[in-house]
Amino acid sequence: MTSILDKNIHDLVSGLNKTMFTSDSIGKSGFLQRLDPRVKMIASLTIILMASIKASLLYLLFLYIICLLSMIASYLKPAKMFRIWLILPFFSLFLSVPLIFSFVTPGRSIVHLFGSTSITLEGLLLAARFLLRIAVCVTSVQAVLFTSRWDHMMKAFEFFHIPPGVLFVLSLTYRYINVLLTAALDMMLARKSRTVGRQSAGAARSGVGIIAGNLMVKSITLSGEVRDAMVSRGYTGKIRTVNNFIFHSRDVLVGLSLIGIIGIGFLSA
Amino acid sequence: MNTQKIFEANNLSFEYEKSHVLDSVSFEIHAGERIAILGANGSGKSTLLKLLNGLEFPTGGQLSFFGKPLTASYFESGEHEYAFRQKVGFVFQDPDVQLFNQTVWDEIIFGPLQMNLSADDVIKRGEWALDVLNIKSLRDRTPFTLSGGEKKRVAIASILSMKPIVWLMDEPLASLDPKSQSRLIDFIDEAKKRGETLIMTTHDLSLLAEMADRVLVLSEDHKLVADATVDKVLGDTKFLVKHNLIHDHRHGRRGRERRQEHIHVGHTHTI
Numbered sequence: 001m002t003s004i005l006d007k008n009i010h011d012l013v014s015g016l017n018k019t020m021f022t023s024d025s026i027g028k029s030g031f032l033q034r035l036d037p038r039v040k041m042i043a044s045l046t047i048i049l050m051a052s053i054k055a056s057l058l059y060l061l062f063l064y065i066i067c068l069l070s071m072i073a074s075y076l077k078p079a080k081m082f083r084i085w086l087i088l089p090f091f092s093l094f095l096s097v098p099l100i101f102s103f104v105t106p107g108r109s110i111v112h113l114f115g116s117t118s119i120t121l122e123g124l125l126l127a128a129r130f131l132l133r134i135a136v137c138v139t140s141v142q143a144v145l146f147t148s149r150w151d152h153m154m155k156a157f158e159f160f161h162i163p164p165g166v167l168f169v170l171s172l173t174y175r176y177i178n179v180l181l182t183a184a185l186d187m188m189l190a191r192k193s194r195t196v197g198r199q200s201a202g203a204a205r206s207g208v209g210i211i212a213g214n215l216m217v218k219s220i221t222l223s224g225e226v227r228d229a230m231v232s233r234g235y236t237g238k239i240r241t242v243n244n245f246i247f248h249s250r251d252v253l254v255g256l257s258l259i260g261i262i263g264i265g266f267l268s269a
Numbered sequence: 270m271n272t273q274k275i276f277e278a279n280n281l282s283f284e285y286e287k288s289h290v291l292d293s294v295s296f297e298i299h300a301g302e303r304i305a306i307l308g309a310n311g312s313g314k315s316t317l318l319k320l321l322n323g324l325e326f327p328t329g330g331q332l333s334f335f336g337k338p339l340t341a342s343y344f345e346s347g348e349h350e351y352a353f354r355q356k357v358g359f360v361f362q363d364p365d366v367q368l369f370n371q372t373v374w375d376e377i378i379f380g381p382l383q384m385n386l387s388a389d390d391v392i393k394r395g396e397w398a399l400d401v402l403n404i405k406s407l408r409d410r411t412p413f414t415l416s417g418g419e420k421k422r423v424a425i426a427s428i429l430s431m432k433p434i435v436w437l438m439d440e441p442l443a444s445l446d447p448k449s450q451s452r453l454i455d456f457i458d459e460a461k462k463r464g465e466t467l468i469m470t471t472h473d474l475s476l477l478a479e480m481a482d483r484v485l486v487l488s489e490d491h492k493l494v495a496d497a498t499v500d501k502v503l504g505d506t507k508f509l510v511k512h513n514l515i516h517d518h519r520h521g522r523r524g525r526e527r528r529q530e531h532i533h534v535g536h537t538h539t540i
Contacts, residue, residue, distance in 0.1 A: 026371075027409055150371045172369065178413045179365050225366040228324045233431065234354035234383030236347070242378065242388040 025146045030074030032147035037156040039251040040148060044140045046258050050265045051136040057125065059268045060132040066261070067139040074147050092134045096127040150174055154239045167239060172226060180219055187211045272299040275335060275435060275466055276321060282329030283316055290316045293330065294493040296485055298468065300434070303461055305477055306470045307502070308487035309513035314470035315362065317487070318437045321468065322359045323350075355384055358433030362440040364420035368412035373404065373423050376412060380431035398430035402456070418449035425456065436460060438469040442476060454479050474503065474514060488512050 026033065032040060051063055098104045100123040101113075107122030144153070154167050191207055199207070276298040283291040291313045298304060308314045319325045320332055323339050332339045334353065344350045358380075361367045370376040378395040386394070399405045402422045412420060421441070428436070441457075442450050457480055460467055469480060477484070477499055484502045486495035494512060495502055502508070509515045 149375070151375060176369070182413070222366065225361070225363070226369055228319065228322075229359075229361055229367045230369065232322050232324060232354065232357075232359040233380040233427070234351065235379075236350075236383070240382040242382065242391050 025076050028075045032074040036245050036251045037148050037152045038159050039254050040144045041156055043258055044144045047140040048137045051133050054265050056268045063136045071143050076146055096130045099127040100124050151241045155241050274299055277333045280330035281327050281332050284328045289491045292491040296496055300466055301464050303467045303481045304483045305481035306485045309489050312487040312489055313491045315439050318439050322437050357435045358428035358431055360424055360428055360438040364424040367424045373407045373410050376427045377430050394430040398426040402426040417444050435466045441469055442473055
């Protein structure tokens with residue numbers, strides 16, 4: 001690649017492609033894979049809700065450990081989890097850095113830096129809480145995503161009375177992000193193959209802008225064609241699967257555990 | 270012809286943004302035929318397939334399916350749409366358009382699922398399609414990890430599982446390696462043996478005789494300029510040149526190697 005901008009976009013796009021569309025964990029017979037998708041969704045939402053309203057660091061850590069253990073019990077590859085964990089909260093880490101300084105969060109000084117600026121205990125705790133919350137939310141959503149087939153998830157959404165039109169758009173978006181990401185990579189490589197020498201930052205930005213514009217046109221064309229392909233196979237807007245969801249005792253157990261998690265949350269400080 | 274008439278087009282026209290895409294096209298298609306629609310790029314081949322699949326509707330003339338006009342109101346009846354989609358399968362030129370599910374298996378059972386079949390029947394059809402296309406090993410793969418040839422086979426299997434009586438195929442041989450092309454031609458032969466009707470678009474003449482019995486040729490001004498046997502169309506070089514289906518010369522054929530300098534429009538090269 002001819003510039004840092006190109007290289008970063010290239011790596012981000014190929015990384016997203018790898019992480020979003022590898023479905024090897026779905027076929028495994030782990031803890032989460034065997035749960036009813038509706039239960040998984042309710043569990044994930046409950047965990048996100050509790051992480052958002054509770055401030056106790058210990059409780060947040062408890063939620064995070066529950067998420068991690070569920071993923072381990074579902075045979076999810078730690079490397080993959082780590083990769084996603086790195087991509088998504090990476091930006092949060094940047095956002096949380098200012099929180100630790102005394103000029104943003106006044107409090108007891110731990111490390112004196114210069115003048116009246118220092119790192120405060122309150123700032124560190126606030127940053128840790130912020131990061132843990134993000135980690136819990138991201139991990140909890142990942143756990144559902146990597147252990148559920150998309151059609152099951154769509155059917156579960158139907159159970160929650162999400163309108164079919166919204167589900168249709170969601171399902172197509174998920175699948176075609178890959179096609180468009182691949183197209184974006186191809187366009188970048190095609191540009192690179194015709195670029196000689198080092199590019200200025202402005203030229204690189206302009207190249208990225210052109211690719212983004214082309215992708216938009218491509219996505220509009222593609223959406224029409226995909227709709228045709230679905231309609232020609234009898235799609236009328238209803239999500240159908242061969243599996244009809246049935247509650248098992250393990251689903252009830254998870255439901256009871258959720259009540260326990262909520263209870264602990266409200267009992268904790 | 271004694272066989273049942275499946276499609277009938279009378280002065281069929283289609284306009285897009287006030288430009289003709291198809292202009293007064295008339296033909297009949299009967300059960301069990303293998304038809305190739307030939308034409309240069311932009312002649313309206315793909316649009317014709319979309320009209321035959323009820324994805325677009327004529328802006329002029331009539332198109333009927335088993336005697337019933339294919340119009341938007343025909344598809345408003347769920348019963349008609351259900352029956353039509355079950356009978357007519359469409360293999361798109363770009364398999365990426367058609368493969369929108371998470372795994373190959375989900376893709377193959379997508380069509381049968383829309384038909385309200387029982388779970389057992391859906392699974393049986395899926396297994397059968399995997400078996401016929403010899404793609405059992407791809408069952409749990411994600412479509413985006415497949416090669417071009419594999420994607421094409423999965424796209425065909427996803428239609429086969431619906432057991433259509435009419436196949437519409439848009440450039441089925443495009444971007445396939447010779448082995449995949451040969452497999453596809455075998456599949457077309459088998460479909461014909463099962464009594465299915467095949468309507469394919471192409472501008473590749475090299476395998477035409479193996480794919481089709483009858484040819485419809487669309488001109489660059491979107492009119493039907495020939496409805497004839499493959500031999501008759503391929504034997505008329507002037508006609509092929511006129512409608513931009515071949516160059517004004519060929520680059521060696523049937524194993525004969527020719528070396529000569531010749532001229533294309535705008536450049537010169539040696540073969």
